Amino acid sequence: MPMAFKSTGLIPGVIGTIFVAVVATHCVHILVKTSRNLCKICRIPSLSYTATCEYAFKHGPKQLRQYSTFVRYFADSAMAGICIGGTSVYVLFIATSLRDILKSFYPDNVHSIPTYCWMLLLPLILITQIRYLKFLEPFSFFANICLLTTFGITCYYIFSDLRQSTDTELATSVTNWPVFLSTAIFAMEGINVVMPIENEMADPEKFLGCPGVLNMTMVLVAALYGTIGLVGYLRYGKQVEDIITLNLPRDEIIALSAKVLVAVAVFFTYCLQMYAPMDIIWTRLQDRVPRKFHNIGQIFLRTISVTITVLLAAAVPDLGLLISLVGAIFFSTLGLLIPVVVQTVHRWERGLGKYKYMLWKNGFLLLFYVLVLVTGCYTSIKNIVDKFS
DSSP: OHHHHHHHOHHHHHHHHHHHHHHHHHHHHHHHHHHHHHHHHHTOSOOOHHHHHHHHHHTSOGGGGGGHHHHHHHHHHHHHHHHHHHHHHHHHHHHHHHHHHHHHHOTTSOOOHHHHHHHTHHHHHHHHTOOOHHHHHHHHHHHHHHHHHHHHHHHHHHHHTOOOOTTOOSOOOGGGHHHHHHHHHHHHOOGGGHHHHHHHOSSGGGTSSSSOHHHHHHHHHHHHHHHHHHHHHHHHGGGOOSSGGGGSOSSOHHHHHHHHHHHHHHHHHHHHHHHHHHHHHHHHHGGGSOGGGHHHHHHHHHHHHHHHHHHHHHHSOOHHHHHHHHIIIIIHIIIIIHHHHHHHHHHTTTOOOGGGHHHHHHHHHHHHHHHHHHHHHHHHHHHHHHHHO
């Protein structure tokens, strides 16, 4: 987020963080409400994200019902895109941190970031072969401890010497703002895990509403990201790195431990992020594979998936640019486009509210999605070409 603030400046960064948080929260609201309505109509206890998309078209206007299967595949593809793109960012995150750590000990013998990406291939393949969630729970707990410790150390260095950098700006050129939007959406968008959480709650009614679990969580998330983005940019200005921990001193053991801990945490989080999509993909494929080859098939699927993430990370070895690109394409599609379309289709014959306000509101959100997609992709790809050509 400090890197995102560098793209906009202080004032647009604060306003943009609040705006993205409100839009992301609203899109979760409309998706969950649509899912609940469809559950009542179909007399089903709960629906997943992709099933909600399919049933909205299946029980929507007659001329659109034939596209229900396509919409489900599209949502599945967006989920897969978030998995591949998001975990590619994880690989690049680890590789960048690893390079910085080794640079502290061997300043004259440091390899390129793509080299570190490929060095991570085998360890990531091995840890991704864990197929049962109960065996991943200890990794999750340990990763959370590492992240919490790293956050504390980072805040210590930022706030212990918080002075405004001389090159901070109140606002930058508008042409740089798309990078902020894509990055903020990548950081705060979590709609792919919303439906499983809501479906597993003992009292799902407490998920929405005021204050509600979702609203309280998003206020905390927006405040956390906004504060770190603001003070990180104030502290380091245009010298802020894609990962704020890279700005910590290289010659202090506490700062170095923070870099090690965050790399370890993201490494273990990688296998957790890969668990759900691998499980979904294998569920769709297992009937097409002879039973005696199921084990080999799972190994092959996970190996290929990890290799793709490492290949993408090595192809775009710039964390900020990759985050912006993935956020613009996949996170905006899953978090903005699909919920807006699903609600519109579901309410088309059931009423769009007074003066059809839902149609106007969703039209605005759709334009915002197109803005993020087009400008985010153009800016990210242009910067990638300029940097690596």
